[in-house]
Amino acid sequence: CTIPIYTRTLPVIQPTTSPTRPPQCYPGSPDPRCPTSPPQCYPGSNDPRCPKPTTPPQCYPGSFDPRCPRPPPSTTQPPNCFLGSTDPRCPRPPPSTTQPPPNCFLGSTDPRCP
Numbered sequence: 054c055t056i057p058i059y060t061r062t063l064p065v066i067q068p069t070t071s072p073t074r075p076p077q078c079y080p081g082s083p084d085p086r087c088p089t090s091p092p093q094c095y096p097g098s099n100d101p102r103c104p105k106p107t108t109p110p111q112c113y114p115g116s117f118d119p120r121c122p123r124p125p126p127s128t129t130q131p132p133n134c135f136l137g138s139t140d141p142r143c144p145r146p147p148p149s150t151t152q153p154p155p156n157c158f159l160g161s162t163d164p165r166c167p
Contacts (some may be wrong), residue, residue: 078087081101094103112121134143157166 076082076084076086078084080092080099092098092100092102094100096106110116110118110120112118132138132140132142134140155161155163155165157163
C-alpha cells in the first residue's frame with residue numbers, strides 16, 4: 054500500500070526593506086559604504102584623521118604654562134645690602150672721580166683756595 058505524500062509550497066516572503074539613503078561620505082565618515090582613502094594631511098587640513106599640531110609653549114621667566122620647565126626653588130638667602138656691605142651680590146657704588154678737597158693754608162697756590 055502506498056501513502057500519498059502531499060507537498061505544499063510556502064510562499065517566499067521577501068524581507069521588507071526600507072528605502073536606504075545614499076551614504077553621506079566625507080573625510081573621516083564612519084559609514085562603511087564610503088570609500089576610504091589615506092588622509093591628505095597638510096598644515097591647515099580639516100580632515101579629522103589628521104593629527105592636530107600643537108603650538109609650542111611660550112616659556113619665559115614667570116610663565117605659568119605647565120609645559121615650561123620650572124627652575125628649582127632657591128635655597129640661598131637674598132643679599133643683605135647696606136653701605137659698606139662686602140656681599141659680592143650687592144651693587145657697588147661707582148669709584149669716585151672727584152678730586153680731594155683743597156688743602157688750603159696761608160700762601161697755598163691751589164686755585165681752589167680763597
